[in-house]
Amino acid sequence: MAGSTGRLTSVGTNGPGGRTARVREHVEITAIELFDRDGYESVTVRDIARAAGVAERTVYRHFPAKQALVLGDSAAEFDRFVAELDAAPPDLPPTAAFLHAARSRMPGAARNPIEVARIRLLESTPELRTAWSEALERWEPALAAVLSRRRGLPAPDAATLLAAALLVRAHRHLTVTWTGAGTFERHYRDGLALLATGIDTCPARRPG
Secondary structure (H helix, E strand, O other), X not given: XXXXXXXXXXXXXXXXXXXXXXXXXXXXXXXXXXXXXXXXXXXXXXXXXXXXXXXXXXXXXXXXOOOHHHHOOHHHHHHHHHHHHHHOOOOOOXXXXXXXXXXOOOOOOXXXXXXXXXXXXXXXXXXXXXXXXXXXXXXXXXXXXXXHHHOOOOOOOHHHHHHHHHHHHHHHHHHHHOOOOOOHHXXXXXXXXXXXXXXXXXXXXXXX
């Protein structure tokens, strides 16, 4: 989720689309390394293409805008996240269901330098920080709708809207405060635990 951190996943060498996915990942890693070393504003798409050993048009084929090299495809990521949240076991309380859906797109390795660099860029680069914040804000209505369905409500009540807003802000805070020490999942789980008592025990109130 760049909305999450845009986790990089390993790609197999066989199967349809395998080479395309490997090229995309290579370009993304190269870009993040250059941005982190030289500064986001100073690095051009031409610089990235040259360092990655690909044509500029190849970079644009995978990443239509420079921001996407750090943010990823936030809309597609969020659609997948919502689907997984919807499919989470019905007995899970809201924060546990949120963690269940988020887990598959978390950086798995402790001290992954690419993910730590990505997080540093999201927080320290004004253009990226603004774009990321705007993308996260667009999550809230859809997240509230899913949480409402899970609570048996026809529409989000005030508590569900607040829960959605808190979870989105918690996601952002937990992402930028991960230093690479320990796994991201543990850091994330421990942070959500602080919200669990208030969110998970709030009774659902039907309107009217």
